[in-house]
Amino acid sequence: MGTFTFQDIYEEDGRTILELDILHDNHCNFNCVFCPIGGTAIKRDQPISIEGTEDSFNDLINLIKENSIDLVYFNSNGESFINDKFEQIVDYIKSQGIKVRLFSNGYMLGMPEYIQIAKKCDEVFGEVKCASENSFLKYQRPVEGYSLEKYIENMVAFKKQFAGKFNLIVTILRGYNDDEQSICWLKETLDKINPDVLSVETLTDDVYGKAFGIDDEKLNLIKGVLT
Numbered sequence: 093m094g095t096f097t098f099q100d101i102y103e104e105d106g107r108t109i110l111e112l113d114i115l116h117d118n119h120c121n122f123n124c125v126f127c128p129i130g131g132t133a134i135k136r137d138q139p140i141s142i143e144g145t146e147d148s149f150n151d152l153i154n155l156i157k158e159n160s161i162d163l164v165y166f167n168s169n170g171e172s173f174i175n176d177k178f179e180q181i182v183d184y185i186k187s188q189g190i191k192v193r194l195f196s197n198g199y200m201l202g203m204p205e206y207i208q209i210a211k212k213c214d215e216v217f218g219e220v221k222c223a224s225e226n227s228f229l230k231y232q233r234p235v236e237g238y239s240l241e242k243y244i245e246n247m248v249a250f251k252k253q254f255a256g257k258f259n260l261i262v263t264i265l266r267g268y269n270d271d272e273q274s275i276c277w278l279k280e281t282l283d284k285i286n287p288d289v290l291s292v293e294t295l296t297d298d299v300y301g302k303a304f305g306i307d308d309e310k311l312n313l314i315k316g317v318l319t
């Protein structure tokens with residue numbers, strides 16, 4: 093039985109997109125308190141064999157054969173790198189002349205084990221949330237040994253080598269990174285990473301929007317500073 097979750101194929105700006113999750117549970121290198129998918133089942137940053145991947149890979153191959161797909165979008169519940177067949181899957185998609193988009197939290201993009209895989213993608217998304225070492229450890233609860241400094245270094249290193257489009261999402265969280273000092277830090281950090289596309293957002297969903305979201309007026313003020 094397969095393990096991937098495929099979304100219905102959809103159109104975006106004239107392109108046909110196949111979006112999928114290649115993790116069975118939420119395998120992530122963080123366990124953020126504001127995780128929109130409900131937290132991490134297995135916290136790790138090393139690849140593992142995920143049962144059902146082979147069957148799902150065959151399902152993916154069939155979907156590609158039966159449909160005219162322009163882009164495959166890896167938007168997993170957690171970090172797609174943790175599925176040890178990720179590179180093989182990306183290689184297959186690229187061999188079919190199809191573009192690849194990867195949504196990542198960004199930390200693993202610059203790690204030597206993963207940068208070569210990430211560079212095979214055409215579009216990559218990274219994220220920045222907490223704006224101090226203390227809040228990063230306390231609220232994003234990464235794998236032991238991680239630091240905010242290294243997180244940013246990884247994305248800077250990746251962007252320098254990446255020939256595709258690097259999109260960065262900054263999430264503004266009330267009481268976590270919406271103060272003046274945090275906004276200054278974010279501004280300096282964005283200058284270092286130098287993304288091709290920048291989005292500044294807040295949380296708006298029913299579960300976390302009330303606890304962490306900021307209002308539109310404040311969000312627009314912060315966008316004015318950061319963009």
Ligand code: SF4
Pocket residue numbers: 120121122123124126127128129131132169170171197
């Ligand atoms: S990085 Fe994303 S998927 Fe991972 S725990 Fe944090 S919010 Fe959830």
